[in-house]
Amino acid sequence: MNSSFNLEKLVRPNVLKMKPYSSARDEYKTDGRKMTFLDANENPFENGVNRYPDPQQGKLKAVLASQKGVSASKILLGNGSDEVLDLIFRAFCRPQVDNVITLPPTYGMYKVLAGLNEIEDREVVLKSNFQPDLAAILEQVDEHTKIIFLCSPNNPTGNSFSEASVEKILKNFNGLVVIDEAYIDFSAEESWLQRLEGFPNLVITQTLSKAYGLAGIRLGICYASEEIINLLNKIKPPYNVNELTQQRALDRLSKPEEVNREVQLILQERELLQDNLSKMAFVKEIFPSDANFLLVRVEDATAKYRQLLEAGVVVRNRSSQQLCENTLRFTVGTPEENQELLKKLRQLEA
Numbered sequence: 001m002n003s004s005f006n007l008e009k010l011v012r013p014n015v016l017k018m019k020p021y022s023s024a025r026d027e028y029k030t031d032g033r034k035m036t037f038l039d040a041n042e043n044p045f046e047n048g049v050n051r052y053p054d055p056q057q058g059k060l061k062a063v064l065a066s067q068k069g070v071s072a073s074k075i076l077l078g079n080g081s082d083e084v085l086d087l088i089f090r091a092f093c094r095p096q097v098d099n100v101i102t103l104p105p106t107y108g109m110y111k112v113l114a115g116l117n118e119i120e121d122r123e124v125v126l127k128s129n130f131q132p133d134l135a136a137i138l139e140q141v142d143e144h145t146k147i148i149f150l151c152s153p154n155n156p157t158g159n160s161f162s163e164a165s166v167e168k169i170l171k172n173f174n175g176l177v178v179i180d181e182a183y184i185d186f187s188a189e190e191s192w193l194q195r196l197e198g199f200p201n202l203v204i205t206q207t208l209s210k211a212y213g214l215a216g217i218r219l220g221i222c223y224a225s226e227e228i229i230n231l232l233n234k235i236k237p238p239y240n241v242n243e244l245t246q247q248r249a250l251d252r253l254s255k256p257e258e259v260n261r262e263v264q265l266i267l268q269e270r271e272l273l274q275d276n277l278s279k280m281a282f283v284k285e286i287f288p289s290d291a292n293f294l295l296v297r298v299e300d301a302t303a304k305y306r307q308l309l310e311a312g313v314v315v316r317n318r319s320s321q322q323l324c325e326n327t328l329r330f331t332v333g334t335p336e337e338n339q340e341l342l343k344k345l346r347q348l349e350a
Contacts, residue, residue: 004174005201007227010146015091015235023238025055053243056233060246063253064221068193073226076233077241081182081207081220082109087232088178088203088222089117092146100147101140103132105156105321107180110149125322130157130287132165138172147176153183156318156329158289160189170199176228178203185211185263186270187290193223200225210292211263212252217245266292270332276342277330280349284326293331301326304348311344 008016024040043050057077065072078084093100095118102110104123114121122140127133137148148169152161170177181204184191192204203224209215219241222232252259270289277283277296282304285297295318298304305317305328316329332338 002171002174002199002201006174007200007225007231010175011092011231012090012094015231018234020234021238023052023055025052026238049243051243052239053241053246055238055240057241057246060241060249060253063250067253067256068223070193070196070223071226074196074223074229076222076224076229076236078220078222078236079240079245080209080218081180081205082113083236083240084205084220084222084232085109085178085180086113086116087236088147088176089113089119091231091235092176093117093119095119098144098146099142100149101137101145102149103137103151103154105154105318105324106149106151107155107182110151126154126157128323130154130159130323132161132169134165134168137169141173141175145173145175147178148173149178149180151180151182153181153187153189153290155183155291156293156295156316156321156324156327158183158287158291158293158295160187160290163189166192170202173201176201176203178205180205182207182210183291185259186267186292189290196223196225200227203228208249208252211266212259213262214248214252217248219245219249265335266332269335269338270294273330273332273338273342277345280345282349293329295324295327295329297325297327299326301328304328307348308341308344311347313341313344315341 028039037051040052042052060077061072061075064075076084078087099120099122100114101122101124103126105126111121124133124136124140150161150166153159166179179192181191184206192202196202196204203222206221208217208219270292274286274294277286282299283296284299287295301317301319305315308315318324318327318329330341
């Protein structure tokens with residue numbers, strides 16, 4: 001527990017004073033009766049999407065709350081995790097005044113959103129084992145530091161941050177600690193969601209884009225205290241999650257066995273890829289992964305990347321990232337796709 005944390009001092013004063021926009025669907029909440037809706041200036045002819053969606057995504061939050069064991073009042077949904085992250089910036093960081101801390105190599109949108117919102121991004125490079133440098137992080141904190149972003153499992157490195165490191169940051173930093181758990185479903189580590197109640201400054205983001213296979217519908221999830229969620233609800237667009245996204249998400253969440261089968265297959269394939277790559281002469285190092293990808297150090301990553309493109313296989317060259325010289329990131333595909341990748345790599349090796 002961080003007893004020094006004060007949410008009111010952290011939030012932007014203008015956001016604290018704001019009253020959220022009240023939409024037609026906020027003002028009338030259905031009790032299940034059949035009603036004639038003449039309140040929202042919608043086209044009245046039914047086609048499945050002629051009505052505005054539920055601005056608070058009640059059915060979807062109820063399912064997530066049940067599956068994750070948290071109150072629906074501690075959930076915010078966004079148009080992808082990127083919107084959720086942007087809302088956090090806008091609620092807590094004053095342009096040209098405040099700063100955030102990120103830990104490269106990491107997910108690039110933190111830096112983009114900091115630039116968009118005119119917030120200083122204080123980068124503290126991970127240690128050589130891709131773990132947070134606690135002393136260096138806390139040394140960068142000043143009175144204007146509002147957020148520390150921790151991507152765990154981390155992208156592009158694939159590893160999870162140690163529980164002790166994360167706990168020390170949570171206990172010693174009086175701002176928000178945002179843990180991005182986009183890849184948590186592929187990890188043997190427990191989600192920090194299990195400890196949400198213990199840290200008032202903890203914010204967790206997850207997504208349906210990875211394990212759930214719904215990258216195309218753009219649905220990001222934020223878990224935090226009810227007080228933090230209420231602040232984010234003040235500034236979110238009223239209908240930020242459309243009806244088609246809500247329906248598709250509900251359908252997928254109703255099939256947990258199917259999702260689990262796919263995750264287990266991806267994990268099996270990750271091990272198979274790792275085993276086969278380790279036998280290739282041009283592979284210098286394969287980093288441990290808790291995600292659905294492998295970061296691999298190779299001889300001349302740029303040349304290998306181009307050769308794979310010519311062979312019809314698209315991977316990610318991460319060599320420009322700090323600590324990631326000569327690395328390629330391989331997403332785990334279907335068994336057939338993974339065999340195709342290995343076949344092409346063996347041909348390049350010949």
